[in-house]
Amino acid sequence: MTDTVQLTAERAEAAAEVSVRDLTVLYRTDQGELPAVAHADIDLPTGTITGLVGESGSGKSTLALSLMNAIPAPGRISSGSIQVNGVGDVTRLEGRALRRVRGRALGYVFQASQNSLNPLKTVGKQLLDLGRAHDVQDMRGLVRRARELADEMGMDGARVLDSYQHELSGGMRQRVGIVLALVLNARVLILDEPTTALDMLSQAAVLEIVRKVHRQEGLTTLVVTHDMGVVSEIADRLAVMYGGRIVEDGPATEVLQRPAHPYTRALIGATARITGDTDTARALPGRPPDLTTVPRTGCVFRERCPLAMDVCAETEPQLLTWAPDRRRACHADPATTAATGEGA
Amino acid sequence: MTAPTLGAATAAVPPRRRSTSWTAARRVVLRKPGRVIGLGILVFFALMAILGPYLYPGQLAVDPESIYAPPSGAHWLGTDFAGSDVLQEIVVGARYVLLTASLSALFTAVVGTGVGLVAGYHRGLADSVLMRATDFILTIPAFPLLIVLSTVWSFANPLEMSLVLGLTGWGGVARAVRSQTLSLRERGFLEAARGLGLPTRHIIVKELLPNIAPYVAMQLLLSVIGFIGAEVGLFFLGVVPFSSSNWGVMLNQAVFAGGAMNSPEALGYLLAPLVCILLLTLGVVLFLDAVDELFNPRLRERS
Amino acid sequence: MIEARNITRTYRTRGAFTGERVVQALRGVDFTLPRGGAVSFIGESGCGKTTLGKILTGLETFDGGELVVDGVELSTVPQRRRASYFRRIQMIHQDPYSALNPTRTVDQILGDPLRMRARQTGDRAAGVVDRAAELLELVGLEPDGVLPKYPHQLSGGQRQRVVIARALTVDPEVLIADEAVSMIDVSMRLGILGLLRDLRTRLGISLLFITHDVATARYVGDGGELHVIYRGEVIERGPTDTVIQSPVHPYTQCLLSAVPVMRGLEEPGPDRLVPLAALDERTRTPGCLFAPRCPFADERCTAEHPVLGRTGGVEQEHACFHPVPRRVVAVETV
Ligand SMILES: Nc1ncnc2c1ncn2[C@@H]1O[C@H](COP(=O)(O)OP(=O)(O)OP(=O)(O)O)[C@@H](O)[C@H]1O
Ligand SMILES: Nc1ncnc2c1ncn2[C@@H]1O[C@H](COP(=O)(O)OP(=O)(O)OP(=O)(O)O)[C@@H](O)[C@H]1O
Ligand code: SF4
Ligand code: SF4
Ligand SMILES: [Mg+2]
Ligand SMILES: [Mg+2]
Numbered sequence: 001m002t003d004t005v006q007l008t009a010e011r012a013e014a015a016a017e018v019s020v021r022d023l024t025v026l027y028r029t030d031q032g033e034l035p036a037v038a039h040a041d042i043d044l045p046t047g048t049i050t051g052l053v054g055e056s057g058s059g060k061s062t063l064a065l066s067l068m069n070a071i072p073a074p075g076r077i078s079s080g081s082i083q084v085n086g087v088g089d090v091t092r093l094e095g096r097a098l099r100r101v102r103g104r105a106l107g108y109v110f111q112a113s114q115n116s117l118n119p120l121k122t123v124g125k126q127l128l129d130l131g132r133a134h135d136v137q138d139m140r141g142l143v144r145r146a147r148e149l150a151d152e153m154g155m156d157g158a159r160v161l162d163s164y165q166h167e168l169s170g171g172m173r174q175r176v177g178i179v180l181a182l183v184l185n186a187r188v189l190i191l192d193e194p195t196t197a198l199d200m201l202s203q204a205a206v207l208e209i210v211r212k213v214h215r216q217e218g219l220t221t222l223v224v225t226h227d228m229g230v231v232s233e234i235a236d237r238l239a240v241m242y243g244g245r246i247v248e249d250g251p252a253t254e255v256l257q258r259p260a261h262p263y264t265r266a267l268i269g270a271t272a273r274i275t276g277d278t279d280t281a282r283a284l285p286g287r288p289p290d291l292t293t294v295p296r297t298g299c300v301f302r303e304r305c306p307l308a309m310d311v312c313a314e315t316e317p318q319l320l321t322w323a324p325d326r327r328r329a330c331h332a333d334p335a336t337t338a339a340t341g342e343g344a
Numbered sequence: 345m346t347a348p349t350l351g352a353a354t355a356a357v358p359p360r361r362r363s364t365s366w367t368a369a370r371r372v373v374l375r376k377p378g379r380v381i382g383l384g385i386l387v388f389f390a391l392m393a394i395l396g397p398y399l400y401p402g403q404l405a406v407d408p409e410s411i412y413a414p415p416s417g418a419h420w421l422g423t424d425f426a427g428s429d430v431l432q433e434i435v436v437g438a439r440y441v442l443l444t445a446s447l448s449a450l451f452t453a454v455v456g457t458g459v460g461l462v463a464g465y466h467r468g469l470a471d472s473v474l475m476r477a478t479d480f481i482l483t484i485p486a487f488p489l490l491i492v493l494s495t496v497w498s499f500a501n502p503l504e505m506s507l508v509l510g511l512t513g514w515g516g517v518a519r520a521v522r523s524q525t526l527s528l529r530e531r532g533f534l535e536a537a538r539g540l541g542l543p544t545r546h547i548i549v550k551e552l553l554p555n556i557a558p559y560v561a562m563q564l565l566l567s568v569i570g571f572i573g574a575e576v577g578l579f580f581l582g583v584v585p586f587s588s589s590n591w592g593v594m595l596n597q598a599v600f601a602g603g604a605m606n607s608p609e610a611l612g613y614l615l616a617p618l619v620c621i622l623l624l625t626l627g628v629v630l631f632l633d634a635v636d637e638l639f640n641p642r643l644r645e646r647s
Numbered sequence: 648m649i650e651a652r653n654i655t656r657t658y659r660t661r662g663a664f665t666g667e668r669v670v671q672a673l674r675g676v677d678f679t680l681p682r683g684g685a686v687s688f689i690g691e692s693g694c695g696k697t698t699l700g701k702i703l704t705g706l707e708t709f710d711g712g713e714l715v716v717d718g719v720e721l722s723t724v725p726q727r728r729r730a731s732y733f734r735r736i737q738m739i740h741q742d743p744y745s746a747l748n749p750t751r752t753v754d755q756i757l758g759d760p761l762r763m764r765a766r767q768t769g770d771r772a773a774g775v776v777d778r779a780a781e782l783l784e785l786v787g788l789e790p791d792g793v794l795p796k797y798p799h800q801l802s803g804g805q806r807q808r809v810v811i812a813r814a815l816t817v818d819p820e821v822l823i824a825d826e827a828v829s830m831i832d833v834s835m836r837l838g839i840l841g842l843l844r845d846l847r848t849r850l851g852i853s854l855l856f857i858t859h860d861v862a863t864a865r866y867v868g869d870g871g872e873l874h875v876i877y878r879g880e881v882i883e884r885g886p887t888d889t890v891i892q893s894p895v896h897p898y899t900q901c902l903l904s905a906v907p908v909m910r911g912l913e914e915p916g917p918d919r920l921v922p923l924a925a926l927d928e929r930t931r932t933p934g935c936l937f938a939p940r941c942p943f944a945d946e947r948c949t950a951e952h953p954v955l956g957r958t959g960g961v962e963q964e965h966a967c968f969h970p971v972p973r974r975v976v977a978v979e980t981v
Contacts, residue, residue: 253911
């Protein structure tokens with residue numbers, strides 16, 4: 001590690017609400033324990049929206065879940081630390097202390113949360129259950145807060161609390177998920193694929209609401225998605241994952257304009273866009289790896305990388321700072337990857 | 345476009361040798377010891393039912409010298425009220441019990457699945473008619489029917505018994521299969537099959553059936569147990585005439601003639617069939633665990 | 648190739664407590680899909696896109712209008728003989744995970760319809776194996792690797808290609824792609840879209856492309872038309888680029904405004920528009936269906952129903968009393 005890296009790390013830590021260091025999460029499979037997230041280093045600076053993009057199986061949900069130390073069996077956090085402002089290292093918490101942190105410090109909206117509400121209970125009942133689980137004394141206050149949040153999100157709070165899941169549209173369920181995540185005054189909001197099953201209009205509405213709540217409540221937000229469009233629409237910062245590694249991060253617009261990792265560049269180039277020349281867009285060759293097919297040595301992207309060199313097969317590139325506030329994990333010269341960042 | 349590259353990526357994955365269904369099935373069973381034990385028990389009883397009568401041909405030997413004898417070298421499980429060997433009775437009686445139960449289970453499975461599939465797939469008129477029939481069947485209580493019928497039939501033939509049990513028992517399977525079919529019907533692959541214009545027979549037999557097969561197989565195994573219970577119960581209560589020696593008759597004799605409830609004499613005679621039924625149940629339960637994997641290619645090949 | 652005239656479909660469902668619910672899924676849709684042409688339908692969830700696709704493939708009935716396939720009006724064809732017309736129109740399902748039978752290998756999945764087709768055309772069944780391999784190659788898969796596999800052993804993109812190959816087994820002339828790429832990994836979506844475009848040019852297959860993601864509609868090839876559907880009614884249609892670059896119907900404008908902007912590469916369109924309310928399928932009105940959500944609605948809009956036509960001197964057809972071209976889609980910077 002170079003001095004510059006140390007410096008940026010310290011600088012970021014000062015202002016980071018959540019900082020993840022050297023996080024490795026293993027899942028037990030038929031082929032032994034394999035890393036779904038390997039040596040992840042990332043900060044969520046206070047007050048920003050960070051977008052985490054990557055294809056299916058790249059480990060996004062796993063990384064997001066580990067922020068709450070909620071990796072389901074047969075997985076486990078095998079190393080690393082996750083410092084959350086005012087809480088300490090989440091990976092060291094257990095039992096009651098951990099449960100308190102979930103919900104109170106960290107609000108999580110699950111992937112496919114449209115379907116994760118209990119179909120047999122009204123939203124209000126589920127809210128009370130949540131309060132009871134967290135030993136909330138002031139239930140009235142809790143309900144009031146939920147109604148406020150729902151109203152803020154453009155829903156009729158009272159009606160929503162009296163509704164069953166099936167009476168709400170997909171976009172509304174997603175918003176209810178956010179209400180439940182924030183009602184205990186969490187400072188950090190984690191959204192896993194918040195718009196995936198929604199159509200364009202509902203997606204735009206949900207994104208707008210995320211942006212608004214984020215600003216009004218002064219949150220630190222992590223949005224996990226596979227959709228470049230979604231992150232670029234709302235995120236301040238962008239982290240790109242591939243094969244369990246964070247391969248690039250930095251300010252969102254900069255990364256989009258000048259991607260410094262071949263994968264980022266390819267992903268941008270493979271996004272169907274509403275403007276520009278359709279002939280220049282290219283799908284990536286090959287298929288996204290999963291736990292068992294990800295290369296065990298060298299760069300995880302090398303099988304699909306147009307710039308792969310001999311060294312890529314031998315040494316795994318480290319996530320290093322190559323320009324102010326920009327990191328990437330690639331052996332190639334940044335100039336070659338960024339030059340054609342437009343996908344053109 | 346990327347077409348050729350994707351093809352290349354596929355080629356890179358070494359083509360897996362398609363394991364025949366037998367080796368795959370063996371692997372599934374061997375994966376957990378419980379399954380092996382379960383299968384072992386089932387095979388053991390199946391052999392007993394098939395070979396039993398050949399092992400002890402002819403009438404049961406009666407030995408008036410030793411009535412209700414305790415287990416000994418000569419009579420491993422003791423003897424009964426007439427001095428017959430209990431082990432021998434168990435073995436010989438297995439065929440009737442298991443054959444009837446299996447036939448009944450097969451009957452329920454075939455009729456229930458057939459009716460459920462057709463009703464669920466065709467919906468509309470066929471569905472209404474078949475489901476009314478099913479409801480009617482569900483209202484017929486098997487026990488009273490058997491009692492009435494026993495005045496006419498002796499139930500000496502396993503076929504008669506299984507016909508009655510099976511005829512009254514398929515309603516539940518039919519309902520369950522129908523509801524599964526209804527939900528599968530909306531799945532993309534069935535819509536695609538219809539869109540391609542594939543014949544209905546093909547759709548039902550090749551597309552639908554394999555998907556409900558695990559359920560049907562489980563149902564089949566479970567209903568064998570159910571029918572053994574029902575049948576043994578009938579004989580135990582003495583509501584159907586004793587026509588041959590079987591486990592139910594043994595229980596009945598042990599309790600009502602041998603007084604097994606208040607004297608230890610006939611205890612072996614009582615316990616033997618009970619233990620057999622319990623063992624069989626255990627075997628089925630242990631083996632059930634493997635059924636899902638046997639039919640599901642996704643689960644089957646993991647190892 | 649296909650001509651739909653004024654197709655309507657109304658669903659009546661009866662809930663236990665809610666009473667009868669009537670949804671007009673399609674309210675008189677007409678369009679013409681020429682040989683080798685492409686028509687895209689876009690609209691938000693629940694506006695009737697899938698219903699339309701199912702009607703065209705014979706999986707769903709319709710209660711009004713006419714469907715003409717190859718110049719033959721289908722209601723004049725006896726029920727039994729319609730199958731041969733619907734055979735020419737095949738659907739590519741949205742979800743490649745449920746569109747393939749998990750208990751069957753790719754070999755069987757392609758073999759059965761191929762054998763059926765061979766019987767229909769009187770070809771020898773022996774050609775089936777070659778034909779399956781040929782189709783897989785056409786969709787960019789390597790036959791030897793894929794044929795013996797079960798669906799779960801394939802990736803999403805590979806499955807979707809198998810689904811397309813299966814649709815091609817019965818020599819269709821029209822493919823209906825209902826959200827054909829939405830469940831595919833982003834990096835492979837363009838591959839499938841490119842394949843669909845190839846099938847148009849190489850085999851002269853017509854494409855009906857159904858999506859809620861407007862951007863993907865641009866990738867299915869030249870000469871395509873875009874039809875915007877709202878609550879079962881087409882409210883704007885025209886050449887794809889025209890409708891995207893200068894939409895005139897406020898609903899189209901809302902829909903296009905919702906396409907995420909790639910900040911850094913694109914600027915939001917200057918006239919971005921947001922609907923006033925969420926979709927409510929139950930509202931009934933004699934006027935414009937979009938009026939309750941339209942920022943420009945006036946009295947006429949709530950009283951009178953606008954019909955599809957070419958008014959206001961714009962290139963595309965639309966159903967709005969106040970057609971104003973607006974630039975809502977993102978603009979490329981650089
Ligand atoms: N319970 C589990 N057991 C074994 N492997 C798992 C388990 N959960 C996830 N994995 C594997 O870990 C890897 C990362 O999974 P994860 O769910 O984090 O991906 P993701 O990026 O969120 O993908 P998606 O976009 O599909 O949600 C995948 O290869 C997945 O197969
Ligand atoms: N079988 C049915 N019974 C009752 N209502 C139905 C049925 N199928 C569809 N509908 C209703 O018809 C309307 C149109 O549905 P359709 O599935 O065609 O919409 P869509 O445009 O494909 O939506 P999505 O984008 O969500 O797939 C919806 O309001 C839906 O609830
Ligand atoms: S390290 Fe090598 S293989 Fe990996 S992304 Fe960089 S150039 Fe490509
Ligand atoms: S007719 Fe009126 S309400 Fe309807 S879209 Fe046009 S302006 Fe809006
Ligand atoms: Mg995920
Ligand atoms: Mg649909």
